[in-house]
Amino acid sequence: MFRGKAPLTESEVLPFDAVRRVETPEGVTLTLRVAGPLPRLYAALVDGAIRGFAYSIAAVVLSLLHDLGQGPLLLVLFLGEWAYPVLFEVFRRGVTPGKSLLGLKVVNGDGTPVNLTASMLRNLLRFADFLPFGYAAGVLSILLTDDFQRLGDLVAGTVVVHADSPRPRASRGLRVPDVPPVAPPVPLHAHEQRVIVGFAERLATWPPERARELADLASGLTGAAGQEGVTRLLGHASWLVGRRRKAGEGER
Amino acid sequence: MSREVFEARYSDEWSRLERILHAPSTRRREKERASAGIRHSARLEPHDEAELPELYRRVCHQLALVRNRHYGTDLESRLNGLALEAHEVLYQSRALHPRDLARLLLVTFPRRVRQERALVLVATLLFVLPAVGMLLACTVSHDLVTTVVPPRVAAQIGEMYGPSGRQARPGSTDLAMFGFYVYNNVGIAFRTFASGLFFGVGAIFFLVYNGFFMGAFAAEIGRLGYETSFYSFVISHGAFELTAIALSGAAGLRLGFSILGPGNRTRATALRQEGRQALPIVGGAAVYLVIAALLEAFWSSSAVVPQSVKLAVGAALWIVVLLHLSLSGRRGDQARPDRARVRAA
Structure with a gap:
């Protein structure tokens, strides 16, 4: 019944979200949710702490060997600095322990798992990101690029994304309340439909005052204010998810 | 529905x-x-x-x-x-697959080096010319040595490379030195590559700085008259180490130049493609540096092997390195379609 409308434009779908779109060979566009600087900083700190901990353990153990332990300790430092991220990213599908804790992972720009070449490039280039001090170049690059890529990501063609998709609202017990469907008085745009359905789904999570306040914003559509506006919006939402006269029973 | x-x-x-x-x-x-x-x-x-x-x-x-x-x-x-x-x-x-590593070392790495021979030449000159210049300058005015070599290190040169040097080094030091060489030298090669991203400036800095350092070092050795013991020490691992420095510099320049002259690609695309192309060179250089670290720690410093043997083996290793870079994987070079087209034309 909504066919024949203009296809969604990007700004209609997700206006402000940090999202990267990837078209697959199957001709469908998948969306990756790229991760911003802050979770990445936390992940880097966690990884740094893990490495620091491993170094101190290695230092204590190897000190038992006196002078003989110095060489192996330097090798441990070398591997920690250069190989740690690459090994985890390649063998654990783009996830270092720090990223795992923050729910992040590295993927190729097309959404496929990061491969050895890309992982080596982005981690070798870490030094360039570090320059001139304290990852200044990397932070600048993250802030200036659409997909929050540091210099290493730009060279390797990788992005850091949130690994878990947001839990669907239905699985959190959020669904459009079962009220009698009411057709909206005018045809609605896709994003308008989304807003109304989203409102109905999330209604249970707000205090009633907040719900009325939000419904008032749509008084132009509902022609009502306060609780009556909320009720009318719910009716429209119910209609928009496909329910018809007899609530709970969809049409074919 | x-x-x-x-x-x-x-x-x-x-x-x-x-x-x-x-x-x-x-x-x-x-x-x-x-x-x-x-x-x-x-x-x-x-x-x-x-x-x-x-x-x-x-x-x-x-x-x-x-x-x-x-x-x-x-x-x-x-x-x-x-x-x-x-x-x-x-x-x-x-x-x-382990096969991939063998292929990298025997085919991809030397082939990429040959494809980038112009940049490798530039990187080598950026390293050799400052070294020669510094050597000459320091020979004329020996105070210049301490402008790049820290005085503490300069003072130790006599101890380390003199006729009596390195004799008393215990075995545990060999291992420590191996760890240090890997940590330090491979790290420098990686940094040289990465900092090349900034329009090649970082790579040029590392190349020139290392050139100055080695020139000054060599001048100090010459002044003290320890040439034989010094060059018999460095010749073996130098074959791998010096080559690797030049190669990682060339790889860094490749990154920088992809931004300066992307051709008919966007700079982002050029950077991605050239980075991918430069990586085998960095990987090969890293393996060279590990070999160099092994040689430097366990062979070059050996007190048992006579200097003449070290010189002969070192010369042989230089030949091996040059042959590896110029010949290994060459059959594949000629099978490349673009080469074939050039010959046909």
Whole structure:
């Protein structure tokens, strides 16, 4: 019944979200949710702490060997600095322990798992990101690029994304309340439909005052204010998810 | 079809796909297959394997429908997540095989070096010319040595490379030195490459600075008259170490130049492509530096081997390095189509 409308434009779908779109060979566009600087900083700190901990353990153990332990300790430092991220990213599908804790992972720009070449490039280039001090170049690059890529990501063609998709609202017990469907008085745009359905789904999570306040914003559509506006919006939402006269029973 | 009917009709399919993707056995099998080096390994039981591509294509189709019919963001993001995960399994790249490392060292690395011979020459000159210049300058005015070599190090040169030097070094020091050489030298090679990103400036800095340092060092050795013991010490590992410095510099320049002169590509594309092309050179240089560290720690410093043997072996190693870079994997060079076209024209 909504066919024949203009296809969604990007700004209609997700206006402000940090999202990267990837078209697959199957001709469908998948969306990756790229991760911003802050979770990445936390992940880097966690990884740094893990490495620091491993170094101190290695230092204590190897000190038992006196002078003989110095060489192996330097090798441990070398591997920690250069190989740690690459090994985890390649063998654990783009996830270092720090990223795992923050729910992040590295993927190729097309959404496929990061491969050895890309992982080596982005981690070798870490030094360039570090320059001139304290990852200044990397932070600048993250802030200036659409997909929050540091210099290493730009060279390797990788992005850091949130690994878990947001839990669907239905699985959190959020669904459009079962009220009698009411057709909206005018045809609605896709994003308008989304807003109304989203409102109905999330209604249970707000205090009633907040719900009325939000419904008032749509008084132009509902022609009502306060609780009556909320009720009318719910009716429209119910209609928009496909329910018809007899609530709970969809049409074919 | 209403959204609720749509969900009811297909949710079995989606749960099935979810089960396949999250089954513990799939992770285990994936590992087995990865170690067997199977291409595009689906990490799946045989019957799942047959089903996954079909389910994936269907979920792609359903996702498109959900978007077109505005069934709502939550359903859309659920299907998007499913499709992403299946996409990830179906399109993962081939697992690594030890054979790949051999191929990198014997074919890809020397071939890439030959393809970049102009840049390798530039990098070598950026290293050699400052070294020679500094050597001459320091010979004229020996105070210049301490401008690049810290005085503390300069003072130790006599001890280390004098006729009596290095004799008393215990075995544990060899191992410590090996660790240090790997940590320090391979690290420098990686930094040289990475800092080349800034229009080549970083790579040029590391090359020139190392050149100055070695020139000054050599001048000090000459002043003290310790040439024989010094050059018999450095010649073996120098074959790998000096070459690797020049090569990582060349790889860094390749990165920088891709931004300066991207050709008819965007700079971002040029950077990605050239970075990928430069990586085998950095990898090869790193392996060279590990070999150099082994030689420097356990062979060059050996008090048992006479200096004449070290010089002979060192000269042989230089020949090996040059032959490796100029000949290894050459058969493949000639099979490259663009070469063939040039010859035909």
